[in-house]
Structure formats: structure tokens, C-alpha cells
Amino acid sequence: MRHLLNTKDLSRDEAVRILDVAEDMADTQQREVKKLPTLRGKTVVNLFFEDSTRTRISFEAAAKRLSADVINFSAKGSSVSKGESLQDTAQTLQAMGADAVVVRHQASGAPRTLATSGWISAGVVNAGDGTHAHPTQALLDAFTIRKRCFGADSRGRDLAGLRVAIVGDILHSRVARSNVWLLHTLGAHVTLVGPPTLIPQDVSAWPVTVEYDLDAAIAAGPDALMMLRIQLERMNAAYFPTEREYTRAWGLDAGRLAALPADSIVMHPGPMNRGLEISADAADSPRSTVLEQVTNGVSVRMAVLYLLLAGGRGDEKENA
Amino acid sequence: MTGETFLIRGARPEGGDATDILLRDGVIAETGTGLSAAGATVIDADGLIALPGLVDLHTHLREPGYEASETVLSGSRAGASGGFTALFAMPNTSPVADTAGVVEQELALGEAAGYVTVQPIGAVTVGQKGERLAELGAMARSRAKVRVFSDDGFCVWDPLIMRRALEYVKAFDGVVAQHAQDPRLTEGAQMNEGTVSAELGLTGWPAMAEESIIARDVLLAEHVGSRLHVCHLSTAGSVDIIRWAKKRGIDVTAEVTPHHLLLTEELARGYDARFKVNPPLRREEDVLAVREGLADGTIDIVATDHAPHPAEAKACEWAAAANGMVGLESALRVVQQAMVETGLLDWADVARVMSRTPARIGRLEGHGRPIAAGEPAHLTLHDPAAGGVFTTEDLRGRSVNSPYLGRELPGRVAWTFHAGTATLRDGVLAPTEEVAR
Numbered sequence: 238m239r240h241l242l243n244t245k246d247l248s249r250d251e252a253v254r255i256l257d258v259a260e261d262m263a264d265t266q267q268r269e270v271k272k273l274p275t276l277r278g279k280t281v282v283n284l285f286f287e288d289s290t291r292t293r294i295s296f297e298a299a300a301k302r303l304s305a306d307v308i309n310f311s312a313k314g315s316s317v318s319k320g321e322s323l324q325d326t327a328q329t330l331q332a333m334g335a336d337a338v339v340v341r342h343q344a345s346g347a348p349r350t351l352a353t354s355g356w357i358s359a360g361v362v363n364a365g366d367g368t369h370a371h372p373t374q375a376l377l378d379a380f381t382i383r384k385r386c387f388g389a390d391s392r393g394r395d396l397a398g399l400r401v402a403i404v405g406d407i408l409h410s411r412v413a414r415s416n417v418w419l420l421h422t423l424g425a426h427v428t429l430v431g432p433p434t435l436i437p438q439d440v441s442a443w444p445v446t447v448e449y450d451l452d453a454a455i456a457a458g459p460d461a462l463m464m465l466r467i468q469l470e471r472m473n474a475a476y477f478p479t480e481r482e483y484t485r486a487w488g489l490d491a492g493r494l495a496a497l498p499a500d501s502i503v504m505h506p507g508p509m510n511r512g513l514e515i516s517a518d519a520a521d522s523p524r525s526t527v528l529e530q531v532t533n534g535v536s537v538r539m540a541v542l543y544l545l546l547a548g549g550r551g552d553e554k555e556n557a
Numbered sequence: 558m559t560g561e562t563f564l565i566r567g568a569r570p571e572g573g574d575a576t577d578i579l580l581r582d583g584v585i586a587e588t589g590t591g592l593s594a595a596g597a598t599v600i601d602a603d604g605l606i607a608l609p610g611l612v613d614l615h616t617h618l619r620e621p622g623y624e625a626s627e628t629v630l631s632g633s634r635a636g637a638s639g640g641f642t643a644l645f646a647m648p649n650t651s652p653v654a655d656t657a658g659v660v661e662q663e664l665a666l667g668e669a670a671g672y673v674t675v676q677p678i679g680a681v682t683v684g685q686k687g688e689r690l691a692e693l694g695a696m697a698r699s700r701a702k703v704r705v706f707s708d709d710g711f712c713v714w715d716p717l718i719m720r721r722a723l724e725y726v727k728a729f730d731g732v733v734a735q736h737a738q739d740p741r742l743t744e745g746a747q748m749n750e751g752t753v754s755a756e757l758g759l760t761g762w763p764a765m766a767e768e769s770i771i772a773r774d775v776l777l778a779e780h781v782g783s784r785l786h787v788c789h790l791s792t793a794g795s796v797d798i799i800r801w802a803k804k805r806g807i808d809v810t811a812e813v814t815p816h817h818l819l820l821t822e823e824l825a826r827g828y829d830a831r832f833k834v835n836p837p838l839r840r841e842e843d844v845l846a847v848r849e850g851l852a853d854g855t856i857d858i859v860a861t862d863h864a865p866h867p868a869e870a871k872a873c874e875w876a877a878a879a880n881g882m883v884g885l886e887s888a889l890r891v892v893q894q895a896m897v898e899t900g901l902l903d904w905a906d907v908a909r910v911m912s913r914t915p916a917r918i919g920r921l922e923g924h925g926r927p928i929a930a931g932e933p934a935h936l937t938l939h940d941p942a943a944g945g946v947f948t949t950e951d952l953r954g955r956s957v958n959s960p961y962l963g964r965e966l967p968g969r970v971a972w973t974f975h976a977g978t979a980t981l982r983d984g985v986l987a988p989t990e991e992v993a994r
Contacts, residue, residue, distance in 0.1 A: 245756075323873050344874035345747075345758040346828030353827065354872070367876065414758060437755035438763070453668030 238544045240352045240361040243370040243490070244419035249395055252422055256380050257392050259533070259540035266302070266536060268514030276305035279345060279546050282335040284326070286312040286342040291507060292364050292374075295531070296339045299538035305546070308335070327356040331483050335359045337545055345369035345411075360545040368409050374506055375415035377389050377537040379423055381526050384533070385502050402454045404430040404463030404487060405514055406476075408437050412506050413465060417443055430454045431487060434476040451487050455496050462497060462506040464489050464515045484513055491518040564594050564977065565972075568938055570928040572610075572904025578607060580934040583977035587930050588753035598979075602938055605971060606904050611889065612924050614705070614734070614812060615788060615860035617881070618644065618668060618675070621659075622651025627865040627955045629663065630989065632885070633672035635863070635954030637980035637987075639885040640937035640970040643674040643916065643924045648685070648763025649710045655680035656677070657699035664701040671992040672980045674935075676921055679703040681722045681733060685711050690722060697729040704920040707734035709788055709936040710835075712770055715742050719774060719993030723783035730920060732810075734786040735774055738836065742766035747876060749822045749837045757825060759875065760836050764792040771795050775802035776810050786918055787811040789862050791836040793846030800855045810918050812860040813847045815884055815891035820960060830871045830878030831960050834864070851910060852901040861888045861935075865956030881918035883959050886951050889939060890966040897941070898967060931932045934977035943969035953986060 244252070265273055281300040283293050293309065300307045310330070318481040324340075330338060337360045340348045345367030365371040382392045386399065401420050407413045407429050420427050421444040428446045429436060436447055448454045455462070467483060477483045484490070489503065494516070497503070503515075503525045511517050520527060565578040570588070577592040578585060586594075613636065619627035627635075629646070636644050646663055648654030654663060662676035667675020679696035683689045685708040696703040706726060713719045713735060722733050743766045748754050750761020771787055775798065778785035787799065790811045816834060821841050824832040832838060850856040864881025871878050884891075893910065896902040902910070916925030926932040931972045944967035949957050973981035980987050 321870060323877075324869075342874065344876040346876075347874035349828050350830075350874050353829075367758050368760075411758060414756070438761060439751045440754035442754050442756065 241331070241541055241545065242349050242352060242361065242363045244372045244375050244422070245417045247419065247422060249422050252376070252379070252419060253393065253395055255376055255537070256538050257384060258544060259376070259380050260392055262539040262543070263533070263536040271302050272304060273302060274304050275543060276300065276303040276546055279305045279336040280308065280334060281305045281337045281339060281542060282308045282310055282330050284310045284330065284338050284340045286340070287340055287365070289365065292341060295534045296538050298535050300542055302364060302535070303539055303542060305542065323346050323351065323515060324354065324356055327354070329353055331357040331359065337542060338361060339364045343367055344405045359545070360370060362541060362545065365411055368414070369411050370415045371411040372415050373534070373538050373541055374412050375419040376541070377530055377534040378416055378463065378504060379419055380533045380537050381504065381530050382502070384529070385526060386460065394457045395423040396420060399425040399460045400457070401429070401461045401463060402427050402428045402430050402459040403463045403465065404451060404454070404489070406435045406467050406471060407431050407465070408435045409468065409471070410465050414453055416463065417445055420462065428454055428457070428459065432477050432483070435471070444455065451493065452496070458498045459501055461502045461504055462489065466506065466508065466510060467514045481511060488514050488516065490516045490518045494519045494522060497524070558601050561979065562594055562597040563600060563974070564597040565600045565602045565607065565938065566594060568605045568607040569604055570607045571908045572606055575603070578928065578936070580936070580974060580977050583934055585928065585930055585932045585934050588928065600972065605938045605940050608640065608773065608904065608908050608929055608937045608939060609778045609925055609928060610937050610973065610975065611911045612643040612915040612919070612921065613641050613857060613861050613863070613885065614645045614915040614919055615709070616644040616646055616863045616864065616885065617649065618646045619865060620650065621662065625867045629666035630670040630677060631955040632863070632865070633667065633670040633675065634882070634986055635885040635952070637672040637973045637975065638953040638970065639887065639975050640889050640939060641673055641885060642935040642937070642973065642975045643676060644676050644920055645676045645705060645919055647709045648680040649709060653680050653684050654678070655683055655685070657692065657695040657701070657861055660696050660701035661699050661704055668994060671994045673975055674921070674924065676919060677701045677703055678705045678734070678742050681706045681708045681713050682718060687711060687714055687718060690725065691719070693722070693725055693731065694729065697731060704729070704731050704785070705734050707736065707788065709734065709736045712736050712738040712740060716773060720777050720781060723778055723785065724781045725910065727783055732784045732786045732918060734788050735770065736788050737767045737770035737774065739766040739770055747833070748825045749839050751822070751840060751985065753822045753825060754885040757828070759825065764794055764843070766841065767792055767836055768794040768798055771798050775799070775807050779805065779807045783808065785809045789814050789817065789836055789860070790847065790856060791817045791839050791843060793843045796846045796850035796855055799850070803855065810857040811855070812858045813851055813856045814862045815859060815895070816882055816960060817847055818844065818851070818859070818895040819891050819947070823961070828875045830873065830875050831882065831958055831962070833875060833880055834882050834948070835880035836876060848895060848901055857904045858910050859888065859892055861885055865954055866958050867956060871958050872916050874981055880958070881958065883952065883954055883956055886953060887959060887961050887966060889969040889970055890944070890947070891961070893941060893968040894966060933972050936974040937970060940945065940969045940971050941967065
């Protein structure tokens with residue numbers, strides 16, 4: 238794998254391979270000594286133009302457990318905030334000898350621009366770009382679903398026939414977009430649920446079903462219900478009238494939790510707005526995978542960094 | 558002026574029967590077969606199409622204020638190399654061309670460069686802010702004789718200001734050229750809104766944000782009996798509205814850019830900011846609709862919206878990149894590909910949509926004239942049989958933000974004559990000092 242920019246370009250086999258390597262990585266994390274020597278001497282730069290402590294420390298933990306050297310380059314407190322361009326930042330990292338750049342950027346497409354510009358030779362991992370993609374989040378979500386459904390029998394399997402409902406602000410969600418393509422590629426059926434204002438104006442080209450009614454989506458018995466974080470500032474842009482109305486219509490409360498089939502799981506990429514899109518009952522219930530997602534995130538990111546930096550880079554199909 | 562006499566042998570005026578054309582003392586002295594002239598430079602124009610010098614109603618020359626992108630001189634050279642003999646310069650300079658002083662400065666810079674006739678466009682509102690009318694009358698009565706007014710880059714959004722502007726310019730036969738874009742519906746917009754924007758996670762620019770303004774403006778123009786020009790129309794719905802308005806007898810004209818005749822939103826997929834433009838590239842259906850609109854006369858003209866930007870304004874993430882593409886050097890070749898080779902227009906139509914009608918809309922005297930004895934010698938010789946990959950070698954302005962780099966385009970502009978002077982000589986621009994006045 239040369240870069241990981243989105244999930245749409247991943248084939249089923251490539252995606253299953255990443256998930257399987259993540260299983261191997263997860264196994265190593267059960268040992269007393271969690272650190273592997275695999276990426277010793279490699280430099281991974283976490284280039285974050287946008288705050289995200291969770292994603293950054295997850296990548297940092299993943300890289301360190303593979304023995305890579307990690308440099309955290311934050312837009313705040315660096316020349317970026319004084320207006321240095323993406324090009325100059327990238328070329329600086331190149332001059333410092335970065336082997337992989339994990340990039341988070343507020344602009345959709347910035348990781349692709351970085352990967353295709355010729356400014357750097359490092360592999361690029363998209364750690365979230367604008368409202369476009371967040372491929373490692375989708376991979377860890379798929380990993381979590383697979384693990385919950387198939388347990389020790391997960392390796393080599395996809396998600397054929399499973400039904401996943403993604404609920405909330407689809408329009409502004411890179412998590413939703415990356416999940417749509419990855420879950421579809423893995424054979425799952427995806428339903429998007431939310432107020433019509435927060436569903437993109439034309440999703441006719443997406444392999445999804447759109448449902449405005451959360452109760453109907455729950456009645457259909459999804460295997461996984463993925464709740465997205467709702468940004469309160471959306472209210473000011475007239476996407477929905479009030480917090481209360483949103484919660485009433487699209488929040489996962491105790492009643493809706495009870496209406497879910499017994500073996501359905503409840504997911505959330507975090508950070509949660511308890512009481513808004515998800516109630517404490519749901520967040521803390523045994524069917525919630527919120528903390529497993531965090532744990533699995535490290536394994537999945539270890540797998541991605543491993544495949545990018547040690548896994549026969551250059552002789553495989555380019556995901557770009 | 559060099560005083561050089563040219564005898565063009567065997568060119569086909571507007572694609573018609575081959576004829577000789579004699580240019581002397583800045584005018585077309587004679588046309589016909591078997592002409593001779595002692596001391597004339599003889600041009601073998603066998604197979605070349607002669608067109609009246611091209612007129613661009615929509616150019617950004619960037620000077621004063623943004624000379625890193627383009628100057629009047631460099632833009633004039635780009636124009637001459639693309640077959641243009643007249644450029645209407647948009648007023649979004651710094652300072653904005655909203656006073657008689659600035660438009661006269663623009664005019665003087667164009668005259669000094671000498672490659673083309675530079676005709677300033679005046680801003681509709683002070684600073685293009687959409688709040689107060691600029692001194693339109695002063696610009697009209699200035700030496701620049703401004704007849705076209707536009708806040709291009711911004712929409713004259715306030716319906717009352719738009720109404721007043723439309724009414725006011727009637728006093729001097731002016732026209733308001735509207736950049737049709739509802740600002741509220743396009744806040745933060747990055748590309749056409751639809752399936753591609755949904756996938757790419759880029760904020761959408763809905764087609765109806767253009768169409769609703771055009772619909773409002775044609776009704777305003779009808780109500781006050783004014784002349785309206787619609788800049789860079791880009792959607793199928795806009796074509797329908799203009800068609801309806803013309804049928805109703807409303808005095809409206811419309812332009813389409815070469816890029817909206819050829820390119821689609823699919824090009825945004827790689828996040829290459831060379832394809833970021835306002836209005837954005839639209840769907841395939843829209844491209845086909847604007848071609849049909851241009852073919853049936855609903856759309857009156859092709860105008861480039863030549864918009865030079867320095868490299869750093871494009872070599873960045875999409876959202877941070879500037880809108881716009883250079884277009885003067887490629888316009889005729891793109892029109893050949895999109896309209897002539899598809900059989901939608903013949904060369905006489907090209908002369909109409911790229912020279913005659915834009916000159917008429919802008920009330921620019923001496924341009925867009927027939928190729929006939931006694932007319933000013935503004936002339937373009939185009940070789941439709943040539944062609945090749947478009948490269949930075951084809952770009953003669955100061956900026957290289959062309960969406961066509963690496964793309965095969967037919968045709969080659971061979972010669973351009975401005976007032977009898979060869980500004981482009983068999984593909985080679987005349988030296989600056991030879992053209993300068």
C-alpha cells in the first residue's frame with residue numbers, strides 16, 4: 238500500500254487484508270510487552286492541521302508500538318498558523334526524512350493533494366479530511382462489527398449480509414462517507430438516517446438506503462446502529478430547529494435502545510454528546526462498542542502503518 | 558504601427574470560399590482573387606480560416622493591483638496569441654475600476670501595450686460591494702467610453718440596486734453584465750452541488766443559485782425595459798430561462814465560457830485546483846445544454862473569463878485555492894473542439910459568437926466587422942487542421958492555471974492582426990517594442 242487516502246478505492250480483498258493484519262496486531266497487544274520492532278528506524282509524522290487529540294494519540298500509540306519514531310506536527314504553535322502553505326510544510330517534512338505522514342486537515346482532499354503533488358515521497362495516511370473521508374475510522378468500525386459478529390472466527394471474513402444504520406449529520410461527516418464505501422465493499426447494507434437537511438442533496442450515486450425516521454430504521458432490525466456526533470453550531474445554520482427536537486427525533490434514548498434487536502450493537506466514533514444524539518443508557522449499555530472502537534483503532538492503525546511502511550510498499554496496487 | 562502591408566493569399570473568410578485579403582494602413586484595402594501589391598509581405602493562407610479579430614467580453618487583466626497574476630501587457634499578449642484583437646477588462650482590480658480615473662488608466666495601459674484594444678468595464682457598485690451605485694455616468698462619459706458595467710466576481714444581489722443599475726445605464730446605452738450567484742445559497746461553495754460534491758465532501762454550489770438570479774434579472778429587465786447581459790451561464794436551467802426570456806421579447810444576452818462548453822465536474826475528483834472555477838464546472842447534461850443553447854442562439858456569445866492566478870493560489874488544498882482559469886490562449890481551439898467539430902457551429906457562427914456579437918453587446922466600434930474592403934484590419938487567421946497537446950508553451954500570459962494542460966486540442970491560431978499590425982506572426986508574438994505605441 239502506497240497511501241491510504243479513502244476507502245472507496247479499496248477492494249474487498251485489500252480491506253479484508255487490512256482487517257486481518259489488524260487482528261494480528263490486536264493479538265500482540267494481549268502480550269505483556271506490547272512493543273514490536275517492526276518499524277524501528279522509520280519516522281512517522283503526525284501532521285495535524287486540525288485539533289483531534291483522540292485520533293492523534295491513537296496514531297501515536299500505533300506507531301510507537303511498532304517502534305517507529307513519531308513526530309507530532311501541530312498546526313497550532315507552528316508556522317502553519319502563521320500562514321505557511323501545505324506545500325512548504327510538506328517539503329519541510331520531506332527534508333526531515335519522514336517515511337509516513339499521517340495528515341488531518343480541515344479541507345477535503347488535502348491528503349490527496351499532499352500525496353499527488355510530488356512535494357513528498359512519504360506514504361500518506363488520511364487521518365480525516367474536511368467532510369470527505371476518515372478511512373482508518375471506517376476500518377476500525379468494520380473491524381469492530383466483524384469482531385462482535387464473528388469473534389475468533391473473524392479472519393478472512395467480510396460483512397456480507399449485515400445491515401448497518403448510520404444516524405445523524407451525514408452531510409458533514411467524513412466518518413459516514415468512509416463507512417458507506419467500506420461497508421458496501423465488504424458486503425454490508427447501509428442505511429443513512431437523519432434529518433433531510435443533514436443528508437447530502439443528491440446521494441443517488443451512493444450504495445445506500447436513506448431513511449428519515451429513526452424508529453423505522455430501528456424496526457428494520459439493523460445489526461449495528463452507528464450514532465454520529467452532532468455539532469451544535471449546525472442549529473444556527475438552520476439545519477434543525479432545536480437540540481430538543483433533534484434528540485426527540487434522532488437521538489438514541491432508552492426506548493429506542495430497547496426496541497433494537499437483542500444482538501444489535503451500538504457504535505459511536507466519539508466524542509459523544511451524551512443526552513443529545515445518544516443517551517447515557519445507550520452509551521453505557523453492554524451493546525455499546527464505544528471503548529472497543531478506541532482499542533481497535535490502535536490495532537487498525539498499526540496494521541495500516543505496517544502495510545504502508547513494511548508491507549511490500551510500492552509493489553502493490555496503489556490506493557491513490 | 559509598422560506600416561507593413563500584408564497580402565493574405567487564399568484564406569477562407571469565416572470558412573467561405575478562398576480569397577486574397579490585402580491589409581494596408583490599418584484597414585482591409587481590398588479582397589478578391591489574384592490580388593497583388595508591391596512590397597507587401599505575402600502570407601500563404603491556404604487552408605486557413607480568416608475570422609474578424611476575436612473580441613472577449615470577459616477578461617481579467619489584474620492590473621492595477623494584482624500584477625503577479627497578469628498585467629495589461631501580458632494579458633494583451635495572451636489575447637493576441639489566442640486570436641483576440643479586443644478584450645473587455647473586468648473591473649475587479651485594486652483599486653476597483655469604479656471611477657473614471659481607473660477606467661481611463663486601464664484604457665491607457667491597453668493603448669500603450671498595443672497588442673489589442675483594451676476596453677474597460679466599469680463596476681456597477683462602489684468597490685463592487687453591492688451597496689451604492691458607482692459613478693456610472695462619469696465612466697460612460699470618460700475617455701474610456703464605458704458601456705458595460707459589472708460587479709463580476711460578485712453578484713449584484715440586492716434586487717433594488719440591480720433595478721436601479723439597469724434603469725440608470727439606459728441613459729447612455731449601457732448594459733449591466735450580471736454575475737448570477739445567490740450569495741446566501743452559495744456560502745462556502747466549492748463545486749457544483751450534486752452526486753460528485755456529495756462524495757468528495759465539498760460544499761455544493763447549486764445550479765438554482767444561478768438560475769434564480771437570472772430569472773429575477775430577466776423579469777427586472779423586462780419591467781424597466783433595460784438591456785441585461787448574463788455572464789458565464791453554466792447550467793441547463795439557465796439556458797431554459799434565457800430561452801423563455803428571449804421568446805418573451807426581453808432584451809437579454811448571455812455568454813458561456815469555453816470551459817463550460819467542454820469540461821465537467823468529474824474533473825474535481827482529483828482535487829486538482831486547476832479545475833476550480835466560479836461558476837463551477839457542471840454536469841455532462843449541462844455541458845450539452847449550453848452547447849445546444851449556443852448553437853440555437855439562446856446563448857449569444859463565448860467569453861473566456863480569463864482569470865490568471867499565481868502558482869501558489871492553485872498549488873494548495875482545494876478549499877484554499879482561488880477560483881478561475883486562464884482561457885485566452887485556448888478559447889478558439891476549445892470552441893473548435895466543442896462546437897465546430899461536433900457540427901453545432903460553422904466558422905461563420907464562430908465569427909458571430911466570438912467577434913461580431915460581443916462587439917455589438919459591448920458597443921465597441923470598429924470590431925466584429927465584416928471582412929470587407931474599407932473595414933478596420935482586425936483579423937485572425939486560424940488553421941483548423943493543425944492541433945496537438947496543449948502545454949505551457951502555448952500560454953503567453955503571466956500565469957499557467959490552464960485546465961487544458963496535457964489535453965489534446967485541435968487548431969492553431971497562426972496570425973493575428975490588430976489595426977493592420979501583425980501581433981501574432983505565424984505563431985510568434987511580435988516583440989513588445991514593435992507593437993507598443
